[in-house]
Amino acid sequence: MNAASWGWLVLLFPLLGSLLIGSTFRILPARTAGLIGIGAIVAAFACGIAAVISLQGEPAESRHVADSLWQYASVGGFQIDLGIYVDPLSLFMVLVVTGVSSTIHIYSYSYMESDEGYHRFFSYLNFFVFSMLLLVLAGNFVLLIVGWAFVGFASYALISFWYRRDTATKAGMKAFVINVVGDIGLVLAAILIFRELGVVDYQAVFEKAPEVFTTSNEWTAVAICLLLLVGAFAKSAQMPFHTWLADAMEGPTPVSSLIHAATMVTAGVYLIGRAHPLFELAPAASDVAAIGGLVTLLVAGTIAIAVTDLKRIIAYSTMSQIGYMFVGVGIGAYSAGFFHLMTHAFFKALLFMAAGSVIAAMANMQNIDRMKGFYKAMPFTAAMLIIGALALSAFPFTSGWFSKDEILDFAALRGGWYEIFVIGGYIGAFMTAIYSFRIIFRILPGPPCEEAAQLIETGHVVHGEPVNPKSGKPEDTEVGYPGAEHHIAEQARGMKIGMSILGFLALFGGLVQVPGVTEVIAHFLEPTFEDSALAGMHPTTAESWAGLAKGGVISVAGIAFAWLLYIKRPDIPGMLRRRFHPIYTLCVNLWYGDQVIDFLILRPVKALGSFANRVFEPFVINGLTGGTISVVRSAGGAVRDLQTGMLRGYALLMLTGIVAIALYFLIRSA
Amino acid sequence: MAIEWYLVLSALLFSIGFAGVLVRRNPVVVLLCLELMLSGGALALLSFSRLHGDGDGQVFVLMVLVVAASEVVVGLGLVVAMFRRRIALDVDEMKELRG
Numbered sequence: 001m002n003a004a005s006w007g008w009l010v011l012l013f014p015l016l017g018s019l020l021i022g023s024t025f026r027i028l029p030a031r032t033a034g035l036i037g038i039g040a041i042v043a044a045f046a047c048g049i050a051a052v053i054s055l056q057g058e059p060a061e062s063r064h065v066a067d068s069l070w071q072y073a074s075v076g077g078f079q080i081d082l083g084i085y086v087d088p089l090s091l092f093m094v095l096v097v098t099g100v101s102s103t104i105h106i107y108s109y110s111y112m113e114s115d116e117g118y119h120r121f122f123s124y125l126n127f128f129v130f131s132m133l134l135l136v137l138a139g140n141f142v143l144l145i146v147g148w149a150f151v152g153f154a155s156y157a158l159i160s161f162w163y164r165r166d167t168a169t170k171a172g173m174k175a176f177v178i179n180v181v182g183d184i185g186l187v188l189a190a191i192l193i194f195r196e197l198g199v200v201d202y203q204a205v206f207e208k209a210p211e212v213f214t215t216s217n218e219w220t221a222v223a224i225c226l227l228l229l230v231g232a233f234a235k236s237a238q239m240p241f242h243t244w245l246a247d248a249m250e251g252p253t254p255v256s257s258l259i260h261a262a263t264m265v266t267a268g269v270y271l272i273g274r275a276h277p278l279f280e281l282a283p284a285a286s287d288v289a290a291i292g293g294l295v296t297l298l299v300a301g302t303i304a305i306a307v308t309d310l311k312r313i314i315a316y317s318t319m320s321q322i323g324y325m326f327v328g329v330g331i332g333a334y335s336a337g338f339f340h341l342m343t344h345a346f347f348k349a350l351l352f353m354a355a356g357s358v359i360a361a362m363a364n365m366q367n368i369d370r371m372k373g374f375y376k377a378m379p380f381t382a383a384m385l386i387i388g389a390l391a392l393s394a395f396p397f398t399s400g401w402f403s404k405d406e407i408l409d410f411a412a413l414r415g416g417w418y419e420i421f422v423i424g425g426y427i428g429a430f431m432t433a434i435y436s437f438r439i440i441f442r443i444l445p446g447p448p449c450e451e452a453a454q455l456i457e458t459g460h461v462v463h464g465e466p467v468n469p470k471s472g473k474p475e476d477t478e479v480g481y482p483g484a485e486h487h488i489a490e491q492a493r494g495m496k497i498g499m500s501i502l503g504f505l506a507l508f509g510g511l512v513q514v515p516g517v518t519e520v521i522a523h524f525l526e527p528t529f530e531d532s533a534l535a536g537m538h539p540t541t542a543e544s545w546a547g548l549a550k551g552g553v554i555s556v557a558g559i560a561f562a563w564l565l566y567i568k569r570p571d572i573p574g575m576l577r578r579r580f581h582p583i584y585t586l587c588v589n590l591w592y593g594d595q596v597i598d599f600l601i602l603r604p605v606k607a608l609g610s611f612a613n614r615v616f617e618p619f620v621i622n623g624l625t626g627g628t629i630s631v632v633r634s635a636g637g638a639v640r641d642l643q644t645g646m647l648r649g650y651a652l653l654m655l656t657g658i659v660a661i662a663l664y665f666l667i668r669s670a
Numbered sequence: 671m672a673i674e675w676y677l678v679l680s681a682l683l684f685s686i687g688f689a690g691v692l693v694r695r696n697p698v699v700v701l702l703c704l705e706l707m708l709s710g711g712a713l714a715l716l717s718f719s720r721l722h723g724d725g726d727g728q729v730f731v732l733m734v735l736v737v738a739a740s741e742v743v744v745g746l747g748l749v750v751a752m753f754r755r756r757i758a759l760d761v762d763e764m765k766e767l768r769g
Contacts, residue, residue: 645765651691 004067006051007086010094011133013043018126025119034109037122041105041129045098052091063088063527066139066203078194083139085202089528092338092521093136093270100262100345100502101129107353107498108254110487111360115252121161125258128154132263136270140200141190144271148186148231151264152179158259159251171247178244182234186271189227196220206277206531213281225278225285228271232289236268236322238296243594245319249311253356256311261318261352262345269325269341273334273528280533286330293326294424301431305438306584310355310366313439317392318348320428324407327421332534333410335522339513340407342521343399347391347506351436353499354385358443360486361461362451368439373448377455378490382444384499389440391506393433393559396552399510404429405551406513409539412547426554433558434565441566461486515544676717684710695760697752701745708738 017040021033028036055063068083084090105125112121131154135147153176160172194200197208213221232238237245248260259265272279272289279286297320304316321344328337358374358381359366375382391398394405404425411421448456455461487495512520529535539547565572577584586592683706690703712731719727752759 643768645768647761647764648692648695651688655688655692 001050001054002065003051003055003086003091004065004084006047006054007065007067007084007090007094007137008069009047010044010051010098011084011130011137013040013047014126014130014133016040018123018130021119021126022123025123028119030113030118031109033119033122034105034112037126038102038105038109040126041098041101044129044133045095045102048091048094048098051086052095055086055088055091060527060530064203066201068139072142077198080140080142080200082143083201084137084143085139086137087528088525089270089273089338090136092342092525094133096342096345097129097132097136097263100349101125101258103498103501104254104258104262104349104353105498106501107257107356107495108252110492110494111254111356112252113487113492117161121158121252124154124157124161125254128158128259128264132267135267140202141193141205142200144274145183145186145190148235148267149183151259151267152176152183152235155179155248155259155264158255159248161251161255165250168250171244171250175244175248178241179234182231182241185227185230185234189224189231192220192224192227196224202274209278209281218282221278221282222284225275225282226288228275228278229285229289229292232268232271232326233292234268235271236265236326237319238268238292238323238326239299240596242296242300242319243597246307246312246315249309249315253311253352253359256315257349257352257356260315261348265318265322266325266341266345269322269329269337272326272329273338276329276334276529276532280332286332288330290327290330290421293323293328293330294421295323296320297323297327297428298424298431301428301435304435305431308367308369310359310368310371310439310443311352312366313368313435314348314351314355317351317432317435318344320432321348321392324404324425324428327411327425328407331407331411331414331418331421332532332537333407334529334532335525336403336406336410338525339521340400340403343391343403343506343509346502346509347388347398347400350384350499350502350506351388351392353495353502354381354388355439357381357488357490357495357499358385360488361455363461363486365451368442371443371449371452372446373444373452375444377448377452378488380490380496380499381488384503385444386440387503387506389436391510392436394429394551394555395559396548396555397510399506399508401548401551401555402510402513402515405547406515406544408551409544409547410537413537413539413543414534426550429551429554430558430561433555434562437559437562438566441562445567455488461488515539515548516541673717673721677714680710680713680717682710683707683713695762697745697749697759697761700761701742701749704745705738705742708734 017036021028021036025033055065064085064087066083066085068081070082072080072082074080105122108121108125112118115121128151131147131150133147135144135151138144138147156172156176156179159175160169162168190200193205197205197212199205199208209221234241245260245265249256251260272286279289300316300319300323304313304320307313307316321340325337325340325344328334328340357378358371361374361378362371365371387398391400394400408422408425411418411425451461490496512518513522526535589595687703687706687708687710690706691700694700694703712734715727715730715734719725719731749759757763
């Protein structure tokens, strides 16, 4: 079997799993549904590995296969195939998506155990994985849009999974609407590509693009790339489309872990990587991507230091880390960007899982001000949290250390004004270390809080009446919401297995790409990016290690600073907060992103709507329809009197008519 | 004999029938008058058939008779139904189609 056949199988298993669980949920026992879900993803992962093996057997220059099942549409020279494109980049994404999904499915198997919506959850989750795989395997821009929209829907369905929780349904709608804005950008980009090039297949587009987009119409290419970026920014929650991601934390924690940390939000990075031949023809757009990433990584870092909701801290750190990836692919450090995507998927999924365990022990409380002393109560979760935080803050020899600094090294190599990415990146790294260890130092040490103490004493987690912290309403557990039975990693085997795998990968996953020693990722992705103008640009081994040393120092300094702030002198944060109150308010209010959108978009649209309601509708619409109605009605009233219902009257009229016609012809013929 | 006489008689029959339809209100009489009108038409057909010396008109008249018989069956059936339901036998009373 060739790589393309394996690629189709990769798509098949999650789709089958989703349909099977979704259609037989009435008769299927809950555990079986969970096992089917896990099995489908693991099978997809295995097929992904088989595809890699079969592709690596080819010589480097022919390591890409396009395959089509059937023709999707063919109208007047416009041809779309239902086709996939298998190359190192798409397989890399397939492996990351299915690999991380497998562990998260195993984790969810235990985590969602007390939830009434167990089948629904696994059906959605499998559907999400299918959509994401469709997105990365699509062979043309049309199918890419299909996958893109599918993941948007899956994200919506899973954020609003607890659909009786009004904050969750609102968050789902918000995520969906902002993503639709991005979808529009993507669709417009595809239309523009078709108009300029007449094709939508990746290979054909990238072949034709350099001939069509010469210096004379460079701005068309820039326009296409900027429209693609609208889609990428919205999906990856980059400024200014970032506001939905924090609200998306209303969904179950495995969802945050899978969709809003490890896979879906990195789709924007994939899009830029996939369309890199276009972006290289439009350097201005690439710079926009990189600058957008830089701004986001700095802003999100400051927010993550200020907010107190455990999951939101991690969500903002996700935005910030995706900012690094955007910088990476924006400046042309493709393999470094994707390497960071992979390691980030490992440690961020792990952090979310550990956070889920803590949140379950707190009976769904997410405020870190209330958490304390979990080190003793949950040693396993604590260890995983620490591993995740170390990797996130790029502590030496963890996976994040290798990947993050590789991006910054490349920026330094490009020199010139690209130095701002180095400086900004290191500032961001310092903040990353602070906020990741803020979590650790706030939650783990110290005297145990009420919930942790109860866990130590009785070995049971608290059974609080679940209350929505945002609206203060009691949660409805009837159709899905973890009831009184919470599950934490210390006691649930599935959660432990899932976290152990990711913990191992978060610690050692970076070793696949050590400068000068092993460069697995770079070599694997080389065939995809070898046409790049910057492909030959590599930092030397010495430069890489110098960068890594710098990164390590900054990371350790950040951790030490966090220790100073949150352990040694816990009074300092409060003091700083009072001293720099405006800045703190700005950060804790998420830099007023929601308010800006509200002011710039919602208010004008609302004003337009109320204008339409007050002026346009009563006068224009009602005038038109009401006018038509009254004309027809009065005309009808005028002729209805003729309809007497008198049979003899009708007969007389008939006779008169016939006589009149007869007379007419008689007179004419005479 | 000249054809005019036949045609005058036919027109007379038709007009008498039509006048009956117009002025009488009893449905039975209206049906009778309709038959009169049909006979007027039939007489005209027969006269022209005789004038042209072929049988087409006579075939037509047979058709008209069949149609007339069927029409009387339906019409009288309606009258009987009205009678049974104690509906007044007056065509002017039946004007549900009034607009």
